[in-house]
Amino acid sequence: MGSKERIARLKEETRMNILDASLEIVKEEGWQSLSMRKIADRIEYTAPIIYEYFQNKEGILLELTRQGYIILAREIRAARGQHVEPAVQLEAMWTAYWDFAFKYKELYQLMYGVDMNCCELKKRMPEADLADEQIYDVIEQLITVKNRSEDFVCRKFYTFWSIIHGLISINLVNKGRNEEMNQRILKDAIKGIIKYINE
Amino acid sequence: MGSKERIARLKEETRMNILDASLEIVKEEGWQSLSMRKIADRIEYTAPIIYEYFQNKEGILLELTRQGYIILAREIRAARGQHVEPAVQLEAMWTAYWDFAFKYKELYQLMYGVDMNCCELKKRMPEADLADEQIYDVIEQLITVKNRSEDFVCRKFYTFWSIIHGLISINLVNKGRNEEMNQRILKDAIKGIIKYINE
DNA sequence: ATAAATAATTTAACACTGTTAAGCAAAGGT
């Protein structure tokens, strides 16, 4: 009765086909545009079939999320394995994290709730700069070394912004964190960046 | 002919009602659940009316985004105004940024593309910790001072993670940034955190 | 005041979405 196994293998294959098709569609058209019927089209079935392999659409997303975490862990482990000194290891690991985010950006989006819709119109919104300008202004005052490039100021700005936005995002997505710890991380980071702002 | 103005005022009022209703719905049920018909229900009209005030649904979101930026700028300006020394100003401004993000979290989400759906299931996903554990491990090796609390390691981890995730998010949402600058920000930040990891 | 014109609002429809239930056709077992 090897046909049982053959069938199970085929089932496993279409399950993977569903996941592959989903990721393909997302790569081509974005998450917003992923639909059950489009997936069904690619795997040459009709939509209801998918519900024999996944509980619902979110089930597919959840499985892709899971795969993302696995790939990320693999890449980070590999990065670590190429070095021995912890400081070097750590830098390589975070670099691997960075590379993963852009190599598998669709998965990263899914894993960490980074929505990337409608940027064209937002970019042209002058109000978006109102806050930034203020902060730029103060940062420039803090930089005492003369003739710093505009790039330098920009880098400092993004360093601040990144850590704050990152911490906020992490807290908004995985809500219910340690507020006291957040405040310490935030204050420490800000003080740290200000302290060595001229380097 | 003051009726013209009265009508204009009424129109402006329902325009604002649409925006208010939208935000209310989002606060109660999340962005995912915002629909034109629900908005219409709240303002006691039918859906097509909304299209006389906004080009489409995205038009509403865009206007809310705009309002968000304006509020944020106002709060940051106020924070700055309460201090004179730049270093203190800057910390207060970033704190205002932080506070804004949570006080107006729905707007922050919209402005910076922070998606916060389906966390319950993701949190219970063991694969999500695979990468984190590795990094935790190396961070612990880097901390030479004995008897550091688990909290301390955790804080360092989140400091790393925040800046990297923040920078990634910013790049994914506002795509097409300066890759060289990103690398410098990233490397500098990582080196900086490692350097003062025992403080 | 009545008729015509204009504005305001709704209803109906279209093409989608996720999802479920019913139907059908082929295969397997007895």
Add this chain to the structure above:
DNA sequence: ACCTTTGCTTAACAGTGTTAAATTATTTAT
């Protein structure tokens, strides 16, 4: 041969954004 199970599709439901047509209300002109 019949019955049951399996695989798959069609049809349907309730919802989405959006548009065009129909309807109602209001204003304007005669």
